[in-house]
Amino acid sequence: MSKRICVDLAHNAPISKEELLKLIKNELDKEFATDVVAENSRITVTLNQLSARPPEHGKK
Amino acid sequence: MNLCLVSAPTATDFEDASDARSGVVRRAAETPQLGLLALAGVLDGRGTRPSIVNLNSCYYDYLASGRSGVDDFAAWAADMVLSTQADVFGFSSLCSSYPTTLRIADWVKRSRPDCAIVFGGPQASVVDIRTLQTFPFVDYVLRGEADETLPLFLDELSDRRHFASIPGLTWRSPFGPVRNVNAPVIQNLDALPLPAFHLTGELANAVTAPLELGRGCPFACTFCSTNDFFRRKFRLKSPQRMLADMRAIASTWGLRAFDLVHDMFTVDRDRVVEFCQCMLASGENFRWACSARTDCVDEELLELMAGAGCRAMFFGVETGSQRMQRVIEKDLDVSRAREIVSAAERLGIETTVSLITGFPEETWDDLRDSVSMYMHALRHQGSTPQFNLLAALAETPIYTQNRDRLALEELCSDVAHQGRKQNSHDRELIRKYPDIFPNFYLLPVPHLDRDYLVELREFLLMAPARLRWLFVALHQTNSGMLDVFSAWRQHRIQLRPGLQGWELRAYYMRDEARTEFVRFVLHSGMPMSPAVECLASFYEALAEASAADLTLSPVDTGMPVRAPHIRVLRLDWDVQGTINSLKRGEPPTEVDRGRRYFRTQSAGEDSRLMETTPLIAAGLDACDGSNTATDFVDRLADAFDGPEQARRLAAECLLETLDSEGLIEMRRPAFPFPHSPITADIPIPSNA
Numbered sequence: 001m002s003k004r005i006c007v008d009l010a011h012n013a014p015i016s017k018e019e020l021l022k023l024i025k026n027e028l029d030k031e032f033a034t035d036v037v038a039e040n041s042r043i044t045v046t047l048n049q050l051s052a053r054p055p056e057h058g059k060k
Numbered sequence: 061m062n063l064c065l066v067s068a069p070t071a072t073d074f075e076d077a078s079d080a081r082s083g084v085v086r087r088a089a090e091t092p093q094l095g096l097l098a099l100a101g102v103l104d105g106r107g108t109r110p111s112i113v114n115l116n117s118c119y120y121d122y123l124a125s126g127r128s129g130v131d132d133f134a135a136w137a138a139d140m141v142l143s144t145q146a147d148v149f150g151f152s153s154l155c156s157s158y159p160t161t162l163r164i165a166d167w168v169k170r171s172r173p174d175c176a177i178v179f180g181g182p183q184a185s186v187v188d189i190r191t192l193q194t195f196p197f198v199d200y201v202l203r204g205e206a207d208e209t210l211p212l213f214l215d216e217l218s219d220r221r222h223f224a225s226i227p228g229l230t231w232r233s234p235f236g237p238v239r240n241v242n243a244p245v246i247q248n249l250d251a252l253p254l255p256a257f258h259l260t261g262e263l264a265n266a267v268t269a270p271l272e273l274g275r276g277c278p279f280a281c282t283f284c285s286t287n288d289f290f291r292r293k294f295r296l297k298s299p300q301r302m303l304a305d306m307r308a309i310a311s312t313w314g315l316r317a318f319d320l321v322h323d324m325f326t327v328d329r330d331r332v333v334e335f336c337q338c339m340l341a342s343g344e345n346f347r348w349a350c351s352a353r354t355d356c357v358d359e360e361l362l363e364l365m366a367g368a369g370c371r372a373m374f375f376g377v378e379t380g381s382q383r384m385q386r387v388i389e390k391d392l393d394v395s396r397a398r399e400i401v402s403a404a405e406r407l408g409i410e411t412t413v414s415l416i417t418g419f420p421e422e423t424w425d426d427l428r429d430s431v432s433m434y435m436h437a438l439r440h441q442g443s444t445p446q447f448n449l450l451a452a453l454a455e456t457p458i459y460t461q462n463r464d465r466l467a468l469e470e471l472c473s474d475v476a477h478q479g480r481k482q483n484s485h486d487r488e489l490i491r492k493y494p495d496i497f498p499n500f501y502l503l504p505v506p507h508l509d510r511d512y513l514v515e516l517r518e519f520l521l522m523a524p525a526r527l528r529w530l531f532v533a534l535h536q537t538n539s540g541m542l543d544v545f546s547a548w549r550q551h552r553i554q555l556r557p558g559l560q561g562w563e564l565r566a567y568y569m570r571d572e573a574r575t576e577f578v579r580f581v582l583h584s585g586m587p588m589s590p591a592v593e594c595l596a597s598f599y600e601a602l603a604e605a606s607a608a609d610l611t612l613s614p615v616d617t618g619m620p621v622r623a624p625h626i627r628v629l630r631l632d633w634d635v636q637g638t639i640n641s642l643k644r645g646e647p648p649t650e651v652d653r654g655r656r657y658f659r660t661q662s663a664g665e666d667s668r669l670m671e672t673t674p675l676i677a678a679g680l681d682a683c684d685g686s687n688t689a690t691d692f693v694d695r696l697a698d699a700f701d702g703p704e705q706a707r708r709l710a711a712e713c714l715l716e717t718l719d720s721e722g723l724i725e726m727r728r729p730a731f732p733f734p735h736s737p738i739t740a741d742i743p744i745p746s747n748a
Contacts, residue, residue: 017713024710031671032671033661033669034669034671035639035643
């Protein structure tokens with residue numbers, strides 16, 4: 001596993017737990033949402049049809 | 061005289077209890093029934109407060125009582141209706157649930173032969189005579205808009221019983237059913253009261269509030285029945301009235317998002333501008349959705365609407381074929397429709413693009429054009445395309461032209477039925493009375509193969525929720541999605557011969573269909589572009605990660621494990637870059653093969669994907685149920701530089717962060733670790 005993935009502790013000494021937690025939280029903040037809806041149920045699709053046009057107008 | 065108003069059920073379409081209980085179904089099903097509440101508002105204002113039975117809510121109570129299926133629901137729901145102690149029962153009706161509504165009314169009448177049963181709503185209004193002729197337990201049908209005629213009817217019912225004087229009423233005379241003249245439409249919609257949301261309290265749990273923006277579409281599409289229900293008389297409530305209603309709902313229920321209901325809001329551009337300017341001047345920042353035609357908006361108007369709070373629009377494009385646009389008398393410019401969908405996406409307006417297949421005049425070339433339109437919408441992240449089978453809605457021009465050539469198949473149009481499988485009792489009614497339930501029948505398709513169409517619809521519906529970008533990549537880098545489907549269908553028939561009807565639908569709703577299709581794409585030898593290979597590999601990896609996680613359970617193992625729905629993927633493909641190219645309609649000629657890490661992110665019932673960092677991926681990977689918290693620290697400490705004590709603390713902090721962010725679950729107490737007081741600062745020599 002690659003070293004220096006997150007924090008190089010040697011250059012942040014002394015370091016508190018709070019600072020470590022903050023650094024790791026920053027790591028999470030580097031995530032970005034990929035524009036892929038990974039999965040959901042087929043029901044979502046069907047219900048989109050209902051909700052996009054309220055039933056009283058969508059189903060005659 | 062006590063009145064009970066009963067809604068038309070929609071949740072009963074989902075006979076499978078787990079489908080019905082899914083959050084998305086439930087949210088839609090528990091939307092307040094606007095038409096019913098509008099009538100209740102009128103009556104309440106006149107001092108007649110009706111009871112209201114929402115049959116969707118009843119259905120959930122029914123499921124919660126341990127029952128399932130809709131076979132026994134009619135009798136159960138009838139008890140709920142009867143418990144209101146009313147003398148007059150008014151049933152709203154929709155085409156999809158008309159058989160269920162009739163069976164409930166039958167039960168009510170059997171228990172209370174002296175009560176009056178009056179039907180209303182879109183379906184009963186067009187099959188009024190046949191309903192009275194066929195079902196003796198239905199006493200009256202009040203057709204069309206009933207805001208003014210329902211009070212008149214109730215007065216006559218309790219007093220003189222001169223039913224011939226009530227416009228819009230169909231009733232039984234000694235000589236048979238009589239249809240009175242149509243009631244005039246309500247010209248001044250501002251004169252109507254706010255729907256009686258206060259009688260049900262349903263908005264307390266709602267995310268959006270439905271509000272009627274107006275009524276009546278002036279166009280004359282041959283498949284549509286709504287235009288006739290509202291007599292094709294276009295009317296709008298004033299912007300000031302809409303703003304007042306929105307403010308009232310925001311004040312009472314705390315809701316600031318609205319579904320503005322009108323079949324065709326954008327007929328009059330000036331009035332749309334006026335509405336938007338009113339919204340902007342109010343400073344309220346309400347969010348709203350509406351329906352429109354693509355030829356009644358332009359980019360400038362869309363920009364104004366987006367600024368005024370419009371977040372979603374429904375576009376009934378119906379067909380991607382310019383020839384068929386003329387045949388069905390919709391007459392949209394298909395190229396323009398594509399531009400409008402793209403413009404809405406740029407402006408942050410989500411779109412629903414509804415398409416229909418199965419027109420009697422439709423040819424393979426027309427079908428190819430419609431699939432192309434579907435795929436155009438699909439490449440916009442904010443667009444949800446629909447692909448529906450045409451239903452023969454009662455008394456529409458398309459129905460009257462083809463009434464003797466309708467076919468009852470196992471799978472019918474979504475407009476008629478949304479669930480997986482149709483109830484056997486309903487099915488028998490439908491078979492016996494095709495002229496009352498024509499929407500469950502399909503029209504002849506002499507130029508097409510109906511089995512092919514039915515499967516194409518099921519296939520395409522996989523895309524928006526599951527395989528959007530693979531579908532888009534296939535469409536953009538092959539000769540079109542229709543050809544891909546044709547090749548896949550040949551393969552599917554060999555793989556699973558004999559699959560048809562409900563079994564076919566069930567197959568496409570399961571993971572197997574997705575997995576087998578992705579495998580087909582990767583291994584069938586079909587030409588594969590870099591984008592297709594990237595996305596097929598991605599979806600395959602996702603499916604494998606999903607299957608591998610099923611056995612994790614923190615309670616049993618006592619070890620840190622990934623939270624449900626958190627999965628980790630390693631991929632040597634630039635998935636996001638590929639998707640960005642596809643969005644522009646420019647599939648990449650090559651894809652960066654650098655190592656990337658992904659994790660799923662659960663949001664309600666949907667699951668998104670996040671590209672994550674190697675450290676987070678490694679941490680989540682270690683939480684596979686085989687490592688204790690101490691094992692985790694031993695393993696992940698190596699991911700950091702520095703003295704051992706500091707590296708171990710960093711690994712503990714990583715574990716704690718994953719836990720606090722809800723990405724893993726742990727049996728307590730996992731903290732604090734005995735060997736390191738986690739509140740203490742750790743001095744690290746600068747030359748470590």
